[in-house]
Amino acid sequence: MTIRLIRGAAVAAAMVSGVAACSAPSGGSGGGESAYSVVIGVASEPDTLSPLLGYGKDGNSKIFDGLLARDADLKLRPALAKALPEVGDDGLTYTYTLRDGVEFSDGRPLTASDVVFTYETVLDEKTNNTARSELDAIKAVRADGDDKVAFTLKYPYAPFAGRTVLPIVPEHVAGDQDPNTGSFNTKPIGTGPYVLSAWSRGEKLTFKANPRYWGGAPKVKTVTMAIIEDDDVRATRLRSGDLDGAILPPNLAATYKNDSDESDSGKKTYVAKSYDFRAVTLPTENEVTGDRAIRQALDVAVDRQAMADKILDGAGRPAYGPLPIDDPWFTKDTERGQDLDKAKQILDRAGWKTGVDGVRAKDGQRATFVLRYPSGDKVREDHALAYASDAKKAGIDVKAESATWEVIEPRMKDDAVLAGGGSTGDPDFGLYTLLNSSLAGDGFNNMGRYDNPAVDKALDTGRRNQDEATRRAAYDMVQRELVKDPGYTFLTHIDHVYVLADRWRGLTTQLEPHEHGFASGPGWNIEDWQPKQ
Structure with missing residues (x-):
C-alpha cells in the first residue's frame, strides 16, 4: 500500500451505500464451491496497487x-x-x-x-x-x-x-x-498467486487465482475484499453471513468463540501479535505540543495499562515507544507507569500554572490542543477519549475530534493525531521514517515533525553499521532520548484479531506490522489454504 505508515491499515475509504451489494459467500458456511472462495471485510482500501x-x-x-x-x-x-x-x-x-x-x-x-x-x-x-x-x-x-x-x-x-x-x-x-x-x-500485473479481476472504488476488490503462479495455482480461487470502514458495520455483516471473515476490534471479536459447539455460525478467531502501535503525534510547531514540558507531562500522565486492559480487552499491551516490550531491541528500563504527581511537577517547574477552570496556562497561552482521530475507527476513538481524560487530570485540555483523513491530512502540521504505525524485521524499518528530521512533514513520515539531532545521529549510526553492539547502543540511545524528549505519546501495541468461517485448513498468523488487510492475518499464506472436505 502507499507509504502512509501512520495512517491506518491503508488510506481510509469513504463508505459507499452500495457496499452491501458486495458478493456474499456462495453456499453459506457449507462445503462445495464456498470453500473455494472467500469474502473478507477490511477497514480500508489502498490508493494504488503499484509497488x-x-x-x-x-x-x-x-x-x-x-x-x-x-x-x-x-x-x-x-x-x-x-x-x-x-x-x-x-x-x-x-x-x-x-x-x-x-x-x-x-x-x-x-x-x-x-x-x-x-x-x-x-x-x-x-x-x-x-x-x-x-x-x-x-x-x-x-x-x-x-x-x-x-x-x-x-x-x-x-x-x-x-x-x-x-x-x-x-x-x-x-x-x-x-x-x-x-x-x-x-491494473497491475505480477508474478504472485492472485491477479486483480475487478475493483469498485470504496466497495470491493476481487482477486482470482493466478494459473501461472510459479508456486502452483491456489486452491482458494476467488478472494474478495469488501471495503467497510465502520467497525460495527463490518461486525454486523460478518454475523449476518454476508462476509466469510473480517478484521475486528478486540471487543467485537470477543463475541466469537473457538469452541465448535459454542461458535457463532462456525467461525473461528485468530490473533496475530503485532508491532502496530497507537500513539498521539505532538506537532513541534504547535504552541502547546511544541513545548517539551507539555510532551513530558503527557508521557507520564497517561494510563497505558488501563488502555490495554479496557480498550483492547487484553488483546494488546502498553507501548513505551515504537518497539514492543518483547522485541529483542527494546530498551528494558524505559517502561513507565502513570504518575500524575510527576506530570504536575513537570508543568509547575516549566511555568504552566493552573487556572480557575483547572486548565493550565503559560504567558497567556492555555494548555489546550485538538486531537483528531479517523471517523469510524472505534479503537482510535476510545484511545483518544482516554488520552484526553488522563491529560485533563494534569491540567491539559485535549479536545478529541473525529474527522475523515481528507480533513486530518492538511492539519497534521498543527493538530495532534491519534496515529498508528510499526514495522517488523529490524529497528531501522520502524524508527527511521518515524523520527528522522530529514523526513519531517514528508507525507505520513514523521507526522509531528520531530527534530532531535541526537536521535538523527543515532538513527544514522544504526543504519550504517553492521556491528550488532554498535547498532544496539544506537537504538538504546534513541529509546532513552524519546523518554527525555517525546515527540509522540506512545499508548499501546495492538493485537490484530481476525474472525473467519471455519471452512479451510492451514490457517496461521505471523507477527505483523501496522499495515494489514487481505494479505495479513490468516491471509498471509492464503495460497496454501486447503478446503476442508
Missing part, C-alpha cells in the same frame, strides 16, 4: 512477489530468487540469482531487467514513493544476464536483505507509463 508507489513494500501483496519473502516466523526465504543472496565486499554487494521459469500473469517471463527497473524507478526522485529513504543504502543495481541481479551499496546496511521483499513489476508493461499516473496503478 512503484509503495504497495506491498513489506511483502505479502499476493499480486506480486519480491526476491525474498518471509515465512511464518518472519525468517527470510527465497521467492523470485533461487536462494538467499550472496554477500560480498564486507557487506557492500548483494547478488541474487532468479528462480527458473517464473512468468508474469500475462505470460511474459521474469528477467533481471524487471528487477533493475523496479528498484531504479522506486529510487527515482520523480516517482511519488515516500518510502524511498528505506532504500537509501543502494548505490547501484545491475543485471548480469537474464537471471542474475547485483546490488552495490553505499555503506554496509545490516538489514538490507529484508528490503528485497519489495515486489517486482514487469518493465514491459510499467516501463511505458508514468509511474505516478499510469494505468498500472489500478
Whole structure:
C-alpha cells in the first residue's frame, strides 16, 4: 500500500451505500464451491496497487512477489530468487540469482531487467514513493544476464536483505507509463498467486487465482475484499453471513468463540501479535505540543495499562515507544507507569500554572490542543477519549475530534493525531521514517515533525553499521532520548484479531506490522489454504 505508515491499515475509504451489494459467500458456511472462495471485510482500501508507489513494500501483496519473502516466523526465504543472496565486499554487494521459469500473469517471463527497473524507478526522485529513504543504502543495481541481479551499496546496511521483499513489476508493461499516473496503478500485473479481476472504488476488490503462479495455482480461487470502514458495520455483516471473515476490534471479536459447539455460525478467531502501535503525534510547531514540558507531562500522565486492559480487552499491551516490550531491541528500563504527581511537577517547574477552570496556562497561552482521530475507527476513538481524560487530570485540555483523513491530512502540521504505525524485521524499518528530521512533514513520515539531532545521529549510526553492539547502543540511545524528549505519546501495541468461517485448513498468523488487510492475518499464506472436505 502507499507509504502512509501512520495512517491506518491503508488510506481510509469513504463508505459507499452500495457496499452491501458486495458478493456474499456462495453456499453459506457449507462445503462445495464456498470453500473455494472467500469474502473478507477490511477497514480500508489502498490508493494504488503499484509497488512503484509503495504497495506491498513489506511483502505479502499476493499480486506480486519480491526476491525474498518471509515465512511464518518472519525468517527470510527465497521467492523470485533461487536462494538467499550472496554477500560480498564486507557487506557492500548483494547478488541474487532468479528462480527458473517464473512468468508474469500475462505470460511474459521474469528477467533481471524487471528487477533493475523496479528498484531504479522506486529510487527515482520523480516517482511519488515516500518510502524511498528505506532504500537509501543502494548505490547501484545491475543485471548480469537474464537471471542474475547485483546490488552495490553505499555503506554496509545490516538489514538490507529484508528490503528485497519489495515486489517486482514487469518493465514491459510499467516501463511505458508514468509511474505516478499510469494505468498500472489500478491494473497491475505480477508474478504472485492472485491477479486483480475487478475493483469498485470504496466497495470491493476481487482477486482470482493466478494459473501461472510459479508456486502452483491456489486452491482458494476467488478472494474478495469488501471495503467497510465502520467497525460495527463490518461486525454486523460478518454475523449476518454476508462476509466469510473480517478484521475486528478486540471487543467485537470477543463475541466469537473457538469452541465448535459454542461458535457463532462456525467461525473461528485468530490473533496475530503485532508491532502496530497507537500513539498521539505532538506537532513541534504547535504552541502547546511544541513545548517539551507539555510532551513530558503527557508521557507520564497517561494510563497505558488501563488502555490495554479496557480498550483492547487484553488483546494488546502498553507501548513505551515504537518497539514492543518483547522485541529483542527494546530498551528494558524505559517502561513507565502513570504518575500524575510527576506530570504536575513537570508543568509547575516549566511555568504552566493552573487556572480557575483547572486548565493550565503559560504567558497567556492555555494548555489546550485538538486531537483528531479517523471517523469510524472505534479503537482510535476510545484511545483518544482516554488520552484526553488522563491529560485533563494534569491540567491539559485535549479536545478529541473525529474527522475523515481528507480533513486530518492538511492539519497534521498543527493538530495532534491519534496515529498508528510499526514495522517488523529490524529497528531501522520502524524508527527511521518515524523520527528522522530529514523526513519531517514528508507525507505520513514523521507526522509531528520531530527534530532531535541526537536521535538523527543515532538513527544514522544504526543504519550504517553492521556491528550488532554498535547498532544496539544506537537504538538504546534513541529509546532513552524519546523518554527525555517525546515527540509522540506512545499508548499501546495492538493485537490484530481476525474472525473467519471455519471452512479451510492451514490457517496461521505471523507477527505483523501496522499495515494489514487481505494479505495479513490468516491471509498471509492464503495460497496454501486447503478446503476442508
